[in-house]
Amino acid sequence: MTKPDFWKNDKQYYDLKSYWRNLFGCTVHKLQIDAGFTCPNRDGHVAIGGCIYCDGRGSKLRQMGPLPCVADQISSGKQYYRPSASKFIAYFQTFTNTYAPVGHLKNVYDEALAQEDIIGLSIGTRPDCLGPDVVDLLAGYAKDHHVWVELGLQSIHDRTLQFLNRGHTYRQFLDAVGALAGKGLNICVHIIIGLPGESDEDVHKTAKALATLPVGGIKIHSLLALDQTRMGELFKQGAIHLISKEKYVSLAADVLELLPPSMVIQRLTADGYRDILLAPAWAKNKLDVLNSIHKELNRRQSYQGKYFRS
Secondary structure (H helix, E strand, C coil): CCCCHHHCCCCCCCEHHHHHHHHHCCCEEEEEECCCCCCCCCECCCCECCCCCCCCCCCHHHHHCCCCCHHHHHHHHHHHHCCCCCEEEEEECCCCCCCCCHHHHHHHHHHHHCCCCEEEEEEEECCCCCCHHHHHHHHHHHCCCEEEEEEEEECCCHHHHHHCCCCCCHHHHHHHHHHHCCCCCEEEEEEEECCCCCCHHHHHHHHHHHHCCCCCEEEEEECCEECCCHHHHHHHCCCCCCCCHHHHHHHHHHHHHHCCCCCEEEECCCCCCCCCEEECHHHHCHHHHHHHHHHHHHHHCCCCCCCCCC
16 A cells, blocks of 8 residues: 555645645635533533643633634634635634533534635534434534534543543443444544553554544644643652653654544644643644654655555
């Protein structure tokens, strides 16, 4: 097997920009939206305090005061990205964006789709917040729009999910994927490399498991220790150690090699939270991390899907 021609890029993986151009013939940007949702892992429905790596502040907009309406957030986002993009996806990003009565969800999603040049939705959520009524609502949108459902998973290993205080199991994630599959929806999964207690083989098992599922996209980044989080406190106490850049780059390349070549790589690193980032310092330089992964794959003469077996 060699690098697929349909990628139409100069990378060793199928990046989101290439996917958009293949699908729509133009540059598409995701516009981040904070619609004011909370999370059942924070408000006591599942747990209190959230995942141990989450600082709980929400978006920068939320930190500045009352949130603008969805339409105004989209308008501001489009002004920022034009003229580099002509079409946009409304990305409901902050906290759990299906955690509300379905009537409220419909109102905010409809508001987004009513805006000019919005061609679809990307909904960030948890595997345990996708009841049948929510799935039916999203599937209805998928009949006429491009819709992604982004599931936070981080790892397939329940011991890790428990340590992270995720509040759900791998089985619940599989149930969510099963509920979404076959309904015209695109599924994206978030994973973290460098989680405490996980070996290289644990990371490989997560990649291999996702490679067998009807998952169309993935977001990958390293574990970040943020100030004013439980993870940050553990880091300060020396109770956990964060992955080096060299190790992260190596494992990210491993994961890419195991994933199917058609899976869209939506993210390979995270460089946010600069004001509260305790470590790793190397994560602040997103371009350097991406270039390092590129160099590692070149060194291996490798690419996404090289060791994928259907």
